[in-house]
Amino acid sequence: MKLIVLRAGDAAAPVAARRGEFFSWITREVGDAWSGEWVEHDIRKDESLPGPRDADGFIITGSSSSVTERAPWMLRAEELVRGIAKANTPLFGICFGHQIVGQALGGLVAKNPNGREIGTVAVSLVPQAPLDPIFDGLPHRFRANHTHVDSVVELPPGARVLATTDKEKHAAFSIGEAIKCVQFHPEIDGDAMRGYVEARAHLIEGEGGDAKAILEGVTDAPHGASTLRSFVRHVVRAR
Numbered sequence: 001m002k003l004i005v006l007r008a009g010d011a012a013a014p015v016a017a018r019r020g021e022f023f024s025w026i027t028r029e030v031g032d033a034w035s036g037e038w039v040e041h042d043i044r045k046d047e048s049l050p051g052p053r054d055a056d057g058f059i060i061t062g063s064s065s066s067v068t069e070r071a072p073w074m075l076r077a078e079e080l081v082r083g084i085a086k087a088n089t090p091l092f093g094i095c096f097g098h099q100i101v102g103q104a105l106g107g108l109v110a111k112n113p114n115g116r117e118i119g120t121v122a123v124s125l126v127p128q129a130p131l132d133p134i135f136d137g138l139p140h141r142f143r144a145n146h147t148h149v150d151s152v153v154e155l156p157p158g159a160r161v162l163a164t165t166d167k168e169k170h171a172a173f174s175i176g177e178a179i180k181c182v183q184f185h186p187e188i189d190g191d192a193m194r195g196y197v198e199a200r201a202h203l204i205e206g207e208g209g210d211a212k213a214i215l216e217g218v219t220d221a222p223h224g225a226s227t228l229r230s231f232v233r234h235v236v237r238a239r
Contacts (some may be wrong), residue, residue, distance in 0.1 A: 001036025005054040006043045006077070008096050009063025015195035022061040025187035026094075026228065033229040034236075039129060043077045052083035057090035059228075060097025062185060066150050067099045067109040078104035090235045092134075092228070093181035095148050101181050102152035102173070107159065109199065112151040114167040116207055117199060119214040120221055121146045123163050123171055123184065131233035132162050134172075134180050134227045144184035144224025145193040147200065151183065166183060172227075186228045190220040192228035 008024045011021050019025070023040045041050055044059075060077075060211060068073060081104035084091050093101040099109045125131070152170045155161065163182075165173035172182045187195070197204070201211035 002055045003034060003036060003038055003057050003059065003232070004050055005038070005040045006058055006060045006097070007040055007192045008043055008061050008077070009065055010033075011066075011192070012196050012199045014199050016190050018195070019192055022187060024059070025189075025192070026059060029187050029225045031229065033232045043080070044073045046073075049076060049080050049225035052080065052087040055089065056239065057092070057232065059092045060094060060100060062097065064148075065096065065144055067096065067103050068150065070113075073108050081105065085175065088176070088178050090178045091180070092231045092232070092235075092239065093179075094187065095183060095185055096199055098173075098181035098183050099152055099174075101148055101179065102156055102159070102170075103154035103177060105159075107152050107156035108154035109150050110153045111149060111151070112167060116149050116209065117165065117183075117202065118200060118204065119145070119166075120146045120190070120193060120218045121165050121184070123224065125163050128159050128162070130158075132174055132180070134182075134230045135162070136226075136230045136234060137139045137181055138223050138226065139217065142221075142223035143203070143219065144182075144186065145188040145190075145218075146184045146222045147188070147193075147196045150185060178235065180227075180231055181188045182224075182227055184224055186221075188221075189225070190218055193218045193221075
């Protein structure tokens with residue numbers, strides 16, 4: 001049993017210096033929901049990518065890069081995403097991962113027309129029956145930690161919107177039963193989120209935002225974090 005984390009970027013430097021990188025945050029939040037092997041693979045490097053059936057599930061991390069850059073490593077990653085989708089292997093996209101899955105499968109990524117979304121933000125589930133398994137046990141409105149500028153502005157064919165925020169109409173989507181993507185960061189806790197807001201404060205202020213107010217509203221977001229565990233429990237382990 002193996003889960004592969006496809007690393008697409010690095011945590012903000014001031015936060016990483018204190019707290020490490022995305023991989024350790026993801027494994028922490030999944031916790032005892034997974035007892036199998038964990039592997040990290042940096043998809044930015046010019047080395048062979050894993051095959052779409054080389055794991056029981058894949059998780060694609062966030063990144064400060066933009067899918068709109070269309071860098072060669074991103075195009076290789078998109079080809080892998082299409083292979084994973086064809087193989088029906090479980091896949092969970094986080095922020096940049098959410099975006100590159102959307103782009104790879106026929107959607108469109110661009111700057112969010114509503115501007116930067118950062119901090120601990122309310123997420124509203126789209127009414128659906130039955131509730132998607134990654135939201136198992138959650139209220140229909142909960143808080144999650146966000147930091148992004150780009151969005152999946154057009155969903156890929158066959159995608160189903162699962163959640164929205166005030167600034168993000170595609171805060172989560174699924175494709176079939178195996179692909180789940182969230183624009184928020186389930187692996188980022190309150191401490192790391194505060195570090196992100198502090199590191200981005202000059203950008204927030206330059207765009208007319210209130211970094212101090214955003215910082216004051218930052219908290220842990222256990223409901224958002226639970227989506228990772230639920231993906232592993234109800235999607236990966238259900239196979």
